[in-house]
Amino acid sequence: MTDDDLRARLARIDPVHSAVSSEPFTSLRVQSLLEHAMSTPTTTRSRRPLLAAAAVLAIGAAVGGVVLTQGGDDEPPVVAAPTVVRLGLPGGGGGVSMNSCAPFDVNFLKDMTPAFAGTVTTVAANSITLDVDRWYTGGSADQVVLSTPDATSSASLDGVEFEKGKRYLVTAAQGTVNGCGFSGLATPDLEKSFAEAFPAS
Numbered sequence: 001m002t003d004d005d006l007r008a009r010l011a012r013i014d015p016v017h018s019a020v021s022s023e024p025f026t027s028l029r030v031q032s033l034l035e036h037a038m039s040t041p042t043t044t045r046s047r048r049p050l051l052a053a054a055a056v057l058a059i060g061a062a063v064g065g066v067v068l069t070q071g072g073d074d075e076p077p078v079v080a081a082p083t084v085v086r087l088g089l090p091g092g093g094g095g096v097s098m099n100s101c102a103p104f105d106v107n108f109l110k111d112m113t114p115a116f117a118g119t120v121t122t123v124a125a126n127s128i129t130l131d132v133d134r135w136y137t138g139g140s141a142d143q144v145v146l147s148t149p150d151a152t153s154s155a156s157l158d159g160v161e162f163e164k165g166k167r168y169l170v171t172a173a174q175g176t177v178n179g180c181g182f183s184g185l186a187t188p189d190l191e192k193s194f195a196e197a198f199p200a201s
Contacts, residue, residue, distance in 0.1 A: 082142035085114075088176045089157060091149045101180030109182055110197035112171040114138030117186060117194070119167045128155050128162045130170070136198035144170070146177060157183055169194050 102108070109115075115137050118130030127147040132139075146162075148155055155162060158179045162168065167186040171178045184190055 083140070084143045084145060085139055085141040086145045086147060087114075087170075087172050089146050089148050089155060090176060090179055104181040104193075106193050106197050109171065109193060112173060112178060112182060115169075115171045115194065115198060116144065117167060117169050117191075118144060120162050120164050123155065123162055123164050126155055130168065133167075136194055146170075160184060 114135070116132050116139060117134040117136070118132040120128055121131050121143075122129040127145055130144050130146070132142060132144055146155070157177060158181070168184065169186045169190050170183040172183075177183050181190075
C-alpha cells in the first residue's frame, strides 16, 4: 500500500471530510449547541475524579497531621512529680514514754486525721519517706515525709525504727505523728483496727 492509498482511506473515514457538509461557526445552530454544552452541569461520572482527588488530599492532610503530632516521639514523656505531704515525728523519738500513753482504743483512732498506709522508700538520719498506697482519711498525696524536729532526735516512733521496704500505718494530729500504738508497723491487728475505725466508703 502506497502513501497515496493510505491518505485516501483516511480521508474517507475523516468525520470532517471535505465531502461532508458543515455549518459555519457563527450559525445559530452551532452557537446554540455550544451554549448548551457550556451550561450543562458536570455529570456524576466526571465529578468522581475530583472527589477522589479531594479524598486523597484529605487523607494526605490527616496523615501529615499525625506525623507532625508524633514528630516529638523521641522526646521523653513528661512525668508529673509526686505530691508530697510533710509530717513531724514527736521529739525524742516518741516524746512520752509508753507508760504515759492512754490505752489504745478504736474509738480514739477513728477521730484521728490524717490516717494512711504506706511503704518506706527512703530512710535518712532525720527523715523517712513513704509511698502511700491508701489514705484512710485526711489526704490524697502520693508520698509522705516524716521528719524529726531537731538534729538530736532519731527518726523512730515509740522506739520502733522505720525500715526501708516495710509497710506502716500512720495517724497524726496537728501535723505531728501519733505514737502510743496509733501509728506503727502494719501488723494484722493494727490493720484490723484501722479497717474498723475507717470503714471504706
